Amino acid sequence: MANCLHLLYLMLLVVDAHIRYLPGLPPVYQRHGDLTLGIVVPVHQYDADLICSSSIRELGSLQRVEAMVFAIDEINSNSSILPNHTLGFKLLDDCSKDTTALVRTLHFIQRTDNETYGSDNLAAYHVAGVIGSESSRNSVQMADMLSIFKVPMLSYISTSPVLSDKNVYPYFSRMVPSDVLQAKAMVDMLNHFRWTYISVVYAEGSYGTMGFQAVKKRVEESGSCLAVTREMRQSFTDKDYDHIIKELLDTRRAKVVIVFSPLSQARKLLKSAERNHATGNFTWIGSDAWGRNIQDYNGIEKAAVGALTFKFYSPAVERFDNHFKYLTASNASQNPWIKEFISAHFKCSFNDSATVSKCNNSMNFVPGYKPEITVSLVMDAVYAYARALHNIISTCGEAMTSPQDCVNGDIMVKTLRNISFDGAHGDVGFDEFGDGEATYELQNFQFVNNTYSLHSVGYWDSSKKTFTEFHPNEIRWNTADFKSPVSTCSDPCDTGYQAVVTQPHCCWYCQKCRDNERTVMREGLAKCEICPKAGNFTWPDAENKTQCELIPPTIVSVNDFTGVLIVAFAIFTFLITIVTTVLYVLNNKERLIKASSRELSYLILGGVFISSIIVTLFLVSPTDAICTVTDFGFHMSFTFSYGPLLVKTNRIYRIFTSGKKSKKRPPFIDSKYQIIFAIVTILIQIIIVTVSTIIHPPIAVTQMPSLAEPYVEITCKIPEVGFLCSLVYNLMLVLMCTFHAVKTRKLPDNFNESKFISFCVYTTIVLWIAFIPTYFTTTKTTYRAMFLSLAMLANSLVTIFFLFLPKLYALYRVSVEKQHVAAATSTLRTVTNDNRRLSNLPKPNGMQVVGTAKVSPVV
Secondary structure, rough: OOOHHHHOOOHHHHHOOOOOOOOOOOOOOOOHHHHEEEEEOOEOOOOOOOOOOOOOOHHHHHHHHHHHHHHHHHOOOOOOOOOOEEEEEEEEEEEOOHHHHHHHHHHOOOOOOOOOOOOOOOOOOOOOOEEEEOOOOHHHHHHHHHHOOOOOOEOOOOOOHHHHHOOOOOEEOOOOOOHHHHHHHEEEEEHHHOOOOEEEEEEOOOHHHHHHHHHHHHHHHHHHHHEEEEEEEEOHHHHOOOOOHHHHHHOOOEEEEEEOOOOEEEEEEEHHHHHHOOOOOOEEOOOOOOOHHHHHHHHHHHOOOEEEEEEEEOOOOHHHHHHHHOOOOOOOOOOOOHHHHHHHHHHHHOOOOOOOOEOOOOOOOOOOOOOOOHHHHHHHHHHHHHHHHHHHHHHOOOOOHHHHOOOOOOOOOOOHHHOOOOOOOEOOOOOOOEOOOOOOEEEEEEEEOOOEEEEEEEEEOOOEEEEEEOOHHHHOOOOOOOOOOOHHHHHHOOOOOEEEEEEOOOOEEEEEOOEEEEEHHHHHHEEEEEEEEOEEOOOOOOOOOOEEEEEEOOOOOOOOHHHHHHHHHHHHHHHHHHHHHHHHHHHHOHHHHOOOOOHHHHHHHHHHHHHHHHHHOOOOOOHHHHHHHHHHHHHHHHHHHHHHHHHHHHHHHHHHHHHHHHOOOOOOOOOOHHHHHHHHHHHHHHHHHHHHHHHOOOOEEOOOOOOOOOOOOOEEEOOOOHHHHHHHHHHHHHHHHHHHHHOOOOOOOOOOOHHHHHHHHHHHHHHHHHHHHHHHOOOOHHHHHHHHHHHHHHHHHHHHHHHHHHHHHHHOOOOOOOOOOOOOHHHHHHHHHHHHHHHHHHHHHOOOOOOOOOOOOOO
């Protein structure tokens, strides 16, 4: 495009010929002055085939035209602005078409030795600057050409972001900010209502396309996404608009539609919505180019109800309204289009017609007058040029013979962008890009009390880049329940579920969280977050699944069935141990008690006592001290039981084996040696446990065995090495007892203690085989405490029943003669004689007879 324009420029310079007049161009509205402004505005509607349509635009176009003329008249009558100089204008119609707007710029770039060259040539106008155009699409075409020829251009409402590029459009300025800010204002509103899935319909050309790109960027930055995005061409027919509406209807979850287009195309889209019975299906969000005035909604009210449209805050100018309302074909005859507007507004004709009434020259616009809201912007654009010209001429040298000699493009642009004043629409000023500052007003098209109206619901300041006022409660929605519509790709997930994002990124499906996960909102989406973590033992609340609540630790308590069972067994064991001990003490001098190694028996009973006491500590909440005591007591209870028992079985075994070989008494079978041996076995365990405790003392810790289960326990953390060393030592004692029990299992006395020792150790082995894998494979401390307690109590009861109750039974129920209690020497003699005698017996059926000499344990 730039290359074509440069080529055109070279052609004009080289050929130096006049541009021929193009048939079909509308007339020029002009007034002469010492300084002239060029004005290009749309007066007629767009026509795809003709350079200009015969159809006039809405009445607002006439208001903007007359507002510029009104402002120029005010300036010329104001002695404080451009004194002794008059301001003229050349007002041209671009016919709402970009190519026509480009043709209009040719008036301002030709050589102007004479302003008329004949009817065959396009007139050339020397202007200080140009105001226009309204459409960004047209302004881009004009700015391309005017920038090459250094002609300043000021638009009162073109907002395309592309025009902010001063490398391409150095001489273009505007009264309003770029659509980049309008897009931010729109997205701020979308975010307020949590509309995350929206559609955008935009017009072709720089205004619609660049506006769409700005909206798209802001929407994506906010995390939302676009559903349907469609471009509307000026050549579209009703069928094309119907296709867009049907596509919008197919995307049923996108209830909010942004329409970034001029008024004419927005009206056609909403008319299509009415034709397709889509009224009430969408909430329309309008850009600043349409929906500014109540008259913009004529004929599309039903489809547009509830629409939210942005416009630049531009209050009505009362003095102009009082002027415009009384314009007639007579007093505004200089305006070449006044009769066309009167004919269209009143649906009459100045010519004789059989179909419509006849217009007259006294018709004015008082009946049903509605102000055009952009009038203040239009007037401020004229005043901006006038003040800039005033400043230039005021500093111009006296040598200049004409005020036009003081003005050139560079000076004009620089001066224009440095002015600031209080205008009709507010503060007027420009930034480094030549963009003005403004406040966006958010309007809601409402139907209240059988009347359609536009109601202001918010203001967005372009300098602060935020809403300074916003009243969402005053919005009247066009929904069945009159509430804000929901425009999301997916419904929010219920508590206990998370959103699994699909494509586009604001769509998802809901997936149930695991039992140990709560639902949290992260970047606007429901996500599952695990509650229990290292050192944080929590679980989702049962009601909402949104909070992590602390899990109370579980311990075995006397209030539990398990606790009651353990306590009952412990009491029973303790009581029976007390009874046994008392009976042993009372019968301490009896031969049967003395023959059963009573000192060792008391040590064994001590181990049973320790067991019955230690198990009760498992019902107490663990502390470091409790952990140390239970660890020590657990190991010592077994050692106290099986250390003395090993010494006892070893003594029996040595007596039995020695009697087979000789009559000599085995060494170290006296009671004092037995006690020493028993104490040594106990001391070894004490040393092991003490060293282990000193190196790695047991501590109470709170832990969660499984993150998938709401179970927390306070347990004793006992070093594995020390625990295993003590456990292995006890197992060695049990296995050695088992070995001796097997070897002495056939001693023949009626109340032979070896037989009951064998039963005791066999049962203990079975208990340990069942206990050890169960204990180490169980993850819960409560179960471990239960298994450990029951194993200890069972072992204690087995010890009582097999080692002590038979003695007590014999003591009270069997006569002394039948107890077969003998001294050590007689026992040895009996064993020796019986073995010899049995070895000489005949062997029936060739079988050898094994000696079965009777022997009783000895002291």
